[in-house]
Each structure stands twice: as C-alpha cells, then as structure tokens.
Amino acid sequence: MSTVLASAAVPPRDPQARRRAGTLLLALALLWPLLVLSEFKPWTLFEPGNLQVIGGFLSGFLPPAHSPEFLGQLLTATLETLAMATAGIALAFLLAVPLALLMTRALSVSRIGPGPGRWRGEAVRQLARSMLALLRAIPEVVWALLFVRALGLGPAAAVLALAISYGGMLGKVYAEILESTDTRPGRALLEAGSGRIAALLYGLLPGAGQELTSYTVYRWECAVRASVVMGFVGAGGLGQLMDQSTKMLNGGEASTILLTFLLLVFLADLLSVGLRKVLA
Incomplete structure (x- = not known):
C-alpha cells in the first residue's frame, strides 16, 4: 500500500524530455553562429543616441497627412494596388490549378492499378513539380524588374510578375x-x-475547400504587400506613392500610407473569415 502511495506521489516523467532538451540545445548551437554572422545586436536600439534618433524619426510621422489632394492620390494608388494584386492572383490561379491537378497523386488515374501509363503519369507529375519550382524560385521583385525593362513603367509589369x-x-x-x-x-x-x-469537385474539394480558400485569400493579401514593394521599382500604386513621400521626407504622408496598409490587411482577414463561413 505504501509503495502504491509513494509511486502515486511521484509526478509522471515526460519520456520525451531528454529528446526535447537535446533538440533545443542543438537548435541553439546552430542558431548562435548564424546570429553572429548576421550581426544581430538588438540591444543597440536602446542606446541613448539611437533612441534619440528613433524618437526624432517617429515624431516626423505625426500627424498623418489628411489633405484632400493627398487623400485623392492615396485613393487612386490604393485602387491601383488592389487591381494589380487581384489581377495577378487571378492569373496565378489560372496557372496554378492545372499544374496542381497534374501534380496531385490523389487525382492520378495511372496510379489506380498497374499499367503501361504508370511511368508516363509519374513523368508528367515530375514535370509539373519542376515547373512550379521554377516559377516560384525567382522572387516577384526580380520578375518585376525584368518586365519593367520589357514593358516600361506601369502596373502591367507587377501583374505579370505576381502571376508567374x-x-x-x-x-x-x-x-x-x-x-x-x-x-x-x-x-x-x-x-x-x-x-x-x-x-x-465531389471527392476532394468538400474536405479541402476551406483550407484552399483561406490560403488563396492569404496569398492575395501577400500580393497586395508585394504590389506595394514593386511600386518602388516603377510598377505604380501605393509603393510608388510611398517612395515619393519618403524621398521628400514627408513623414505625415508616409504614416497615412502605412495606416492604409494596415486597413487592407484587416479587410483581407475579414474576407477570409467570411468565405470560410460560407464554405463551412
């Protein structure tokens, strides 16, 4: 009886404790040299001189610009950014769906049973996988730079870069x-x-529809941010307006643009929640 009580008083031991501790130590051992090589020194932000510079920089963002002329430019740039992101994601969707269907093993007819077309189906899947890897290997900003040289300044370069x-x-x-x-x-x-x-449509989408929709909306949100970045290379939109404001050292306009970014992210999140409820 006493043995049973003594064993009950001892707290249960995690059988994976040593493995988790070893994994944590290994991760720290690998991470530390990377932090040293990247010169990661966050404590320098809190030095007196740096705090003064940061405070002066942030004070220039207040108050946000709200003149009618600038708000008109902001609305035009926002609509242009949304158009670039939406058109780019639409073209990317048209490009991605056929390649995804070719790469999905669950939709492979040749894998149902042995047959002469099995190796051909595997070759097609490998080809689709290689094409998808090639498309996403080059960042969209690099594609935008290439298309700006070919098509000139404007949103068309950003749309094609996002699509690819x-x-x-x-x-x-x-x-x-x-x-x-x-x-x-x-x-x-x-x-x-x-x-x-x-x-x-009837076998896979009922179980994967919500996750597919959520990821697509998330990628549209990323496309909005990417469209802003590509505006710095001449693709137009909010990025180009932000570039002009920062070059003119106009912190008020920059803060208004940043608030617009935040609003767009909130709208994308609400859109994702709404679509998931519809598909539930």
Missing part, C-alpha cells in the same frame, strides 16, 4: 492541401470510372 511567382506558390500548396485531405472519396470515384474533374 505566385502561380508557382499556389500550385505547390494546392497540391499539398489536396494530398493532405481525405483522398478516399476521390480515389473511389476514379476507381468507379469518374473523371479527374468530377473526382476533384
């Missing part, structure tokens, strides 16, 4: 989401003689 880069990202994640969901309904439809589109 985000097409690779969307296609890869779409395929992974479709693979991670319950693939048995889609497989059953294929084995019954259904086509890939029907297996996708």
